[in-house]
Amino acid sequence: MSNASNANAGAGGKPKTAVTPTRADNYQEWYQQVIAAADLAENSPVRGCMVIKPWGYALWENIQHVLDGMFKATGHSNAYFPLFIPVSFLEKEAAHVEGFAKECAVVTHHRLELKDGKLVPAGELEEPLIVRPTSETIIGASFAxxxxxxxxxxxxxxxxxxxxxxxxxxxLFLRTAEFLWQEGHTAHATAPEAVDETMKMLGVYADFAENYMAMPVIPGEKTAGERFPGAVQTFSIEAMMQDHKALQAGTSHFLGQNFAKASDIKFLDDKNVLGHAWTTSWGVSTRLxxxxxMTHADDDGMICPPRLAPKHVVIMPIARKPEDRVKVLESANALAAELRAQLYDGTGVRVELDDRDIQGKRWHWVKKGVPLRIEIGLRDIEAGTVSLERRDQDTSAKTAIPRAELVATVGAILTAMQANLLARxxxxQTENTRVIDTKEEFYAYFAEPAKKNANDPTPIHGGFALAHFNGDPALETKIKEDLKVTVRCVPLAPGEPGTCPFTGQPSAKRVVWAKSY
RNA sequence: CGGGGCGUAGCGCAGCCUGGUAGCGCACUUGGUUCGGGACCAAGGGGUCGCAGGUUCAAAUCCUGUCGCCCCGACCA
Structure with missing residues (x-):
């Protein structure tokens, strides 16, 4: 489609990068090409819905597995509630209606009949059902x-x-009509307990993002305009993507008694007084x-952080002559078994042995982002070494390492790579975050670079701005209109009071401004 | 939902203006030569040109409608 997509192919040479276009050439197109190159997901016949392919789903499964453990460790239990919600349930919470009504899929019939060779809906429901956009109301009914x-x-x-x-x-992944997620819903006897829960789960998300995804985040509170419909307070973790935009990677809401009142969640307290419970909800999705x-992938494709990688290591036997093949495969299989017996992050090292006799295997795995690629051939076997490549290093960087040393240190290497990805x-994020104290600098920082053509994708620019803010929603709206920039969050971390550069009024602390997904 | 762009083989594209046998690169299959940094040669397979109408002797090409995707907005956890 775009000229950029084949700009560095052709000309008799190999592509300089495994993915085209590059991030700098066309970030949005790059993102989609990484997903295709790594075989993570694809569009489906249903508008706006994606098919998550095995490699992408394996990442999600690993995310699920870790988070599920964290939720259980903090005392939560899993349950399951209906996909369908009676429309009347949604009506119970006014702000909720406003927030979600416009984007609800609605089921109005329960039967199909054949008419003139076509199936048409029949059997109209007395009360339409919505397909859940979130489950506060249906879960609230159970909680009651x-x-x-x-x-x-x-x-x-x-x-x-x-x-x-x-x-x-x-x-794909960032915003799909249907997506997978988890939603935590809790009810408490007091407001402080519910607030504690809200903050605890935000902390779980921040911990997970940084320590498993290797994605640094800024935890903070949303401004009123960005608040979850029906929440008293909304908190989020905000991450910077490689186009300098902010991605809201997880949210945790203190719902006060709004939903308890809507759903009639009442209890008698220890003084025999009837009152409404205090509730919270929190979630992360396949958006992660x-x-x-967008945090780790580069112009050669995906880079999986080791702790979430579907495979930690891929072993590629180098033996194209049939007479070598048996010996090399035997050695490769033995190496795979030795590596699988090693512990990394509390589990056996996940090893893929790719013995397909094809060209281009190496790039296949580069694009999929497997942390470690190992080549083993006759020369290695004789020398007692293997050839090791790390996905967080240049694709041309290959080191020979004694086989026993690799087996002994594979866990440490993965740990180092995980740490490197986070540090990087x-x-x-730090490089593209600026402390700003004047309106002029703020506007210049976020000004869009000129485009050759009005319909070209917007070039990468701006970043996170740490600026004071008097908290006025009207000012926030004005800035959004001017620059498409919003307050991503008011950081939880302590900050110094100062002066709002837009109004000259006092400000409690600096907030994070950015363009967002 | 508004503006723009694009739908032709799995992917990326040419062909359309000026209607007349469906093309190219990559990928795939087979054979051979290669092989430790994206191999080469040869022979193949694969497309009702998004879909539906219309104009025409004849439509990928012209006209109308429609669906989908992408970008820019609007909207939005």
């Missing part, structure tokens, strides 16, 4: 039944599910896979 006494609290529930939001514009891509991402 489950909670009678302060002894029933706190109620700490999580659900792994799919949800549907009929979005105008979709992007998009975050992983953190440095990137």
């Amino acid at each position: 039944k489950w909670v009678k006494s302060y002894r029933d609290l706190p109620l700490l529930i999580n659900q792994w599910a799919n949800v549907v939001r009929w979005e105008m514009r979709t992007r 896979v998009g975050g992983l891509i 991402a953190r440095a990137y």
Whole structure:
């Protein structure tokens, strides 16, 4: 489609990068090409919905596995609630209606009949059902039944599910009409307990993002305009993508008693006083896979952080002559077994042995982002070494390492790579974050570079701006209109008071401004 | 939902203006030569040109409609 997509192919040479276009050439197109090159997902016949392919789904499964453990370690239990929600449930919370009604898929019939060779809906439902865009209301109905006494609290529930939001514009992983997520829903006897829960889960997300995804995040509170519909307070973790935009990677909401009142979640406290429970909800979605891509992937494709990688190591036997093949394969299989017996991150090292007799294997795995690539051939066997390549290093960097040393240190190498990816991402975020104290500098920072053509993708520019803000929603709206920049969050980390550069009024602390996904 | 662009083989594209046998590169299959940094040669397979109408002797090409994708907005956790 674009000229950029084949700009560095052709001309008799090999592509300089495994993925075209590069990030700098066309970031949006690059993102899609990485997904295709790594075989993570593809568009489906259904508008806005994606097919998550095995490699992409394996990343999600690893995300699920780790988070599920974290939720259980913090006292939560999994349960499952219906996909369908009666429309009347949504109506119960006014702000919620406003927030979600426009993007609800609605089921109005329950039967199909054949008419003139076509199936047409029949059997209209008395009350339409919406396909859940989020489950506060349907889970609230259950909570109302489950909670009678302060002894029933706190109620700490999580659900792994799919949800549907009929979005105008979709992007694989980042915003799809249907997506997979988890939604935690809890009820508490007091406001402070619910706030504690809200903050605890935000902390779990921040921990997961940094320590598993190797994606540095800024935890903070959303401004009123960005608040979850119906929430009293919304908190998020915000990550910087390689186009300098912010990705909201997880949210945690303190819902006050809004949903408890809407769903009638009432209990008798220890003084025999009837009151409404205090609830929270929090979630992360398959969007995290998009975050992983845009945090780590490069112009050669995906880079999987070791702790979430579907495979840690791929072994590629080098033996094209049939007479060598048996010996090399035997050695490669033995190496695979030795590596699988090693522990990394509390589990056996995940090893793929790719013995396909094809060309281009190496690039295949580069694009998929397997952390370690190992080549083993006759020369290695004789020397007692293997050839090791790390995906976080240049694709031309290959080191011979004694086989026994590799087996002994594979866990340490993966640990080092995980740390390197985080450090690299953190440095990137720091480099593209600026403390700004004047309106002029702020506007210049976010000004879009000139485009050759009005319909070209917007070049990478700007970043995170740390600037004071008087908190006025009207000012935030004005800045959004001017620059498409919004307050991503008011960081939880302590900050100094100062002066709002836009109004000259006092400001409690600097907030994070950026363009966002 | 508004503006723009694009739908031709798995992927990337040419052909369309000026209607007349469906093309190229990569990928794939087979054979051979290669092989430790994206191999080469040869022979093959694969497309009702997004879909539906219309004009025409004849439509990938012209006209109308429609669906989808992408970009820029609007919208949005």
